[in-house]
Amino acid sequence: MEVWILQLFNGISVSSILLLVALGLAVTFGLMNVINMAHGELIMIGAYTAYVVQHAFLAYAPKASFDWYFVLALPLSFAAAAFVGWLMEIGLIRFLYGRPLDSLLATWGVGMVLQQAARSVFGAPNVAVTSPSWLNGGLDIGSGLVLTYKRLFIIALVLAVLTAMYFYIYRSRAGRNMRAVMQNRDMAACLGVSTRRVDAASFAIGAGIAGVAGCALSLLGPIGPSLGTYYIVDAFMVVVLGGVGKLIGTVVGAAGIGITSTMFESWTSASLGKVLVFALVVAFLQWRPRGFVAMKTRALDGQ
């Protein structure tokens, strides 16, 4: 019984990290159809922002307030990654709309340059980030089961980001414009929506969420220039499995991949578990080729 609860908690925890990493992609890939291979590097930027904020607190803030650096690091990570994302959009991505394979190659190039830049600024080895002390320890739920606060915090953070995104996309004017532009660009433009600005803003928001993910990942272990590349392919799988264009699909995809992979990995080995998950995703696509939740469309080629 305890094993099952722990398994489930691990699964949910892995899912929440996958979801956090994939939420940004749900905007840039899911809504805008841009394959942003530099997404991993935007995550890395968020993580390094947390690192820099922490060092700034060590150097300038009173010692007692150190624990609160993380509260400042979260919005700053969002801002830093969103700014880089915005620069990418106005400098490169805007020329590549409608050419997803080209955007894949070009953003891969951007990712490489960003990674090398991080390597020259922060050095190639990983750096450690000290987590705030209020996140150390865990919740003891009896019979030797401890749910660590860090994982619980990340689950809460994912819920918060998800809620914020829901309200932005489905309940705000800006979000309505965004959906309108993604669904029918010409019609939205006719009705006075500045599609250029909506594109740039959407991409920046997707990038910013990647930054938040990076900030959260800095809680879990050391961070380095190749931090994002570990997560990027899994995150794309989440979006493909969940289906494009709806937030709920991303949630389902992350839960599916996260829970099944922890299950398989505990039954077999880590490497065989990955193979099984992949086989399962391909099998799933036999049943629903467009992912779990797909936008309904009558267009011949979909999306």
Next chain:
Amino acid sequence: MLSKGTGLGRRIPKPWLLAAYGVAVVLLLIAPMFLSDFRLNLLSKFLAFAILALGLDLLWGYTGILSLGQGVFFGVGAYSMAMYLKLEATGGKLPDFMSWSGIDKLPAFWAPFGSFGFALAAAIALPALLAFALGWFTFRNRVRGVYFTILTQALVIIAVTLFVGQQGYTGGTNGITSFKTVLGFSLSDPNVKTALYYITAAVLIGSFVLCRWLVSTRLARVLEAIRDGENRVRFFGYDPAVFQSFAFALSGAFAGLAGVLFVFHVGIISPSMMGIVPSIEMVLWVAAGGRGTLIGAVVGTLALNWSKSLISEAYPDGWLIFLGALFIVVVVFLPRGLVGLFGSAVDFIRRRGKRHDRIPYRPVVPEGERQL
């Protein structure tokens, strides 16, 4: 758009083209006389890569399917041959890395690789089968474009994890190494190295001729038609999935063959040579040379790899920045690659004389890509 010939043949008069190919073949033949052993070995490696690039060009340039998983097929081919070479080096006994990881009997699936013929056949057939299976299960459901690309990338991740994880069978992170002989010839003998170079060059020329022939057949018309408008092809009564899977399997076979030759020249194969980064670099070879031209794939592979070794010798950190910038420049400014640039220059020169009937240049963006 079912125009015949997306390559250079349309622009450059045939005698000139044949002469250019002749010069290239002669250069390949005399290269061992000018290059040091080290450079010749590099060139052999790049020629092997070029074979892979040809297959990728058939898949991407002609059929419009971008695979980021070529590293896996390359790796499977290379591992098959490496298993043979390893068994030959140990005289059919248990390889050293197996006894380190606590395996005391040669695994059953290793045993047949003691035969050269089987290893070579497996090196080509296994990647082709793997590609066909993955292609069949995805294309049949009309999973395509970027979704397919992401699936191939996931394939790379799981292949690498699998090869690293199953250390007892694959040698783990270190891969398979320390080979001595092939069919009794010492791999460290300079004469054998030169012979292997000529074999690689011959295989490359053979592959090129095969591909050239293939793109002149009706099969290639169908592939190009799928690239330009998959649904219209479906309405004509063809089943695109069959053709797409075939093209994918073919590119897998070429990648496997390239892996075999690579192992001969480099003497090691490890999971890091089939990972995400090498797989994406392979795509850039084709993109930089000019996709859909075949010769572009070869030119791009040689040019990029040659500059990679020169740049990383001079500035060890510079290559990544250079490569990253190259991705951006090629995509934004040179969508038709180096060969396309050359083709535009030829067009420009030929039209200078009769400027009044000059047709404005319109880049061809395949319909399939516009829709996605």
